[in-house]
Amino acid sequence: MDPDATGHAAPRSGVRLQPGKRSLRKEWPMAWVEKHGRTWRVRYWKDDGTAGSVPGFLTHDDARDHAVTIQDRRILQPPARTVQADAPLAPAVITPTEGAAAGLCFADWLETWWETIDIGDNTLAQYKSLTKNHLIPRWGAVPLTDISPSQVQVWVKDLYTTHTPSTVSAIRKLLALILTDAVEEGLLTTNPVRKRNRGRTRSHDPAQEKIWADEHEVRAIASRVLQLASPNQALLVITAAYTGMRWGELAGLRRENCHLNGSQPRLVINPQSGALHEINGRLTYGPPKTPASARNITLPTFLAELLANELKRHRHAHIFTSINGKHLRRSCFGRRTWAPAVNGITLADGTVWKPLKPGLTFHGLRHSHKTWLIEDGLPDVVQARRLGHRMDRDIDDIYSHVATALNDKLLGALSARWNRSLTPPSG
Template identity: 25%
Template sequence: MGFAEKRGNYWYGQCKIAPGEHNTVVDANGKAIPFATKGEAQRAAADAENNHQRGDRRDPALVQETFGEYANRWYEAQDLAASTMQNYKRHIEEHLLPDFEDRALASILRTDVELWEKKENAVYAASSVRTWRATLHVIFEDAIDEGLITTNPAARRRGRGKRAGRSRGRGPEKVVTDALGMLLTAERAALLSGRDDEFVAVVLKGYTGMRWGEIVGLETEFARPSSIRVEWQLYELDTGEFERCPPKDDSYRTIDAMDWLAALVANHVARTKPAPCPCHGRTYVFRGQGTARAGGHQGAKLVDVARRAEVSTGTVSNVLNRPDRVSEAKRVRVEQAIADLRFVRGDAASEHAAHWRRNSFATWLFAPAVSGWYPKKAPQEARPVPLLGEPWPGVPTRGRGASDRADACWLPIAKGLTPHGLRHTHRTVMEDLGTEKVLMDERMGHIDGSVSARYAHVAPGMRKRLMLGLTKQWEKALDARLAMHSASPVRVLNDLLRTRASMIQSFRHRSMPCCRSRWRGPTRSR
């Protein structure tokens, strides 16, 4: 059997090729491989010995098939979802072929895979490298089924070669927020985009836990009076096209919606009047931003001027086209806002894209909303979102010299929060409310395969308690936002704040004792 041979401060692997005859483990160029530890040398020798024995029993042509040739054959034989095929193709072409393409499939050792993983970990996130190694593992498993190899060099052996326990490959903890954080994030995203769509989408995602593709692929017919039906998702391919496909893991489900959330979505649909998209011919609740606005901060928009001047967009349009219809005071305010923001007429894109782009939304709307910073993009470094401080919480300045004209910036809400983090947030909120696991799994689209889960069922009382709990969270967030400022430049939020303020005022009025009751004097004791 193979063994390790010590040479100075390193080891060579010696594999048995015939009785009493051993060869040193070599690389693809025939050069002996020095190993840092005795264990690595022994494992490499054992793998080389297995490869040698396999080669003696099989067709030499199969032994010489390279990884690249087999990977191409393997990929063409797959019949999976477009998203999965795209991911496999990216993993193979960008991360596996550069190291293994010209290697004979049977010559790849476990140590080769370990060295590749160590090299990738030095450049990429550990979670990504684990995903790529999993793809490599699947390819080798299928090669075993075809009889090309007998062992899987990408298989992990528990507790071997690790300096620490399971925490060694642990990724960063997911950032979550609370109800007020979701509300403020939604408001800022709407300010950055210049429309209400992003406000409604962020709130919907935070209070339902829907995946990003499910939000983008939500069709109007599935936004119902008391629920949201998850029937499809839109997956963005590398080609820029959107694939309409079932939700992840076939997690079809009906998500209960609070009355206020269902009304928020219904009013949004009634206000925007969405039309069928050109790519699928279906009507979706949300639409993308204009193609010229993919970054969300290139130039001032009409709505920015309206927010700065604290007037409607119709008033701004009248100032630009029919100034005689506008009072002098409003006209002066609008003209001053145009000067402050350096608004250029006709600069805003009038046509909206059919769907959101994941990168555009996450990078240029969501991330700046939660962190208060635009990301780095050559030639510009990362920088705070420049704002004109009035009206509160500020109007983003755009275009050339935006930072010089700004007089404020945002503080972080939950730095590091991602759109998918809202899904984690929703699960955390349900845990905090004491929601039963069976209802949480149904809402999130998760499957619990345990025996106990077969005996757990969702009862109406569970749904009612969750709806009441989420409604209280929403009302507390509105009250906290109302305490910060009584109005918002985002129209849909401004309407919500005014309604909430009116309800609070009405409640206080009913709770006050009546001042007109007649005084009857002291009660005479018997």
């Protein structure tokens, strides 16, 4: 249904939704729709006379439908029971949250919550997406104190019918985080997002085994990437598998961070600008995922030589590029190059590539590297240092005394794998 001339929604029920006048706030619970930047939001009068807001709707119709939901919910609320002047009053039951959270809806608390958190840009973008697409549509207009464990459980159960377990887990964890902070703020006494302890639980399902590739499969994938894209991107695959670097660290790797000469060639992940971040289509240099991710990654001789030759071949500031010499974008590389290389494709000339490693993701190369380290008998501390995982300080101090010997073992094992990959696998 079209909005009226002022942009305010007129619901299907015939009840007109419009900005409430001060004199009407008590007897006429109003809700209306407003343009808010590139999106729409629903505004409504709360019980305390202030205006509440539910933002993040992509279209006017979505916002209007939510406004109708708010309107209908409040109109159908039973009127307060009147008490005769001489009738005795029942004893008042005061809860810790009464007054602090009375009438405060989830969306109102969320606006405050955004101002309290300190997280990276990627995490913030993910949180914004989850709240806009999942949390706000369901819980935006609901008072915090009205969110019950059973409601949350039913909602989460329904999410599993349309979303992957990992997505549902992320949604549930974010809701739990937001409401945990509401408890700490004194707005709730307990968090309604609770651990499942009855019935069938997905946590008891067998964990899906992570897909990884051996050295022969990595070389075969790189060979296909060479044909689909370029030698540069084939080297990207090899570097990922033999260093365990994340996508953002590889896409953001620049010349000044490559120290390929001398007795110990290495790549340096800068703590301030060691990763390329892609947020809402915009590329920026920034810190790697965690403080421990800022590290030096030693290289086996063969990989240092391959990278040195690549730097001679082109003059770009960043090491790995698109075919046109631009920054790599994960989605483009994954769709055009990675997916057909690992999952198979029929080429334009009719050549059929059978699947090499169905389901393997680019991040799976990082898991492959860790699996190789385990197979080659490298201790946990070496794995953590190599992959940029946080370690206990005492363990790190002990490692520093044997770092040279363990690093030699690590590089020797990687070189042996590379040499094995040069000959076809037996059997």
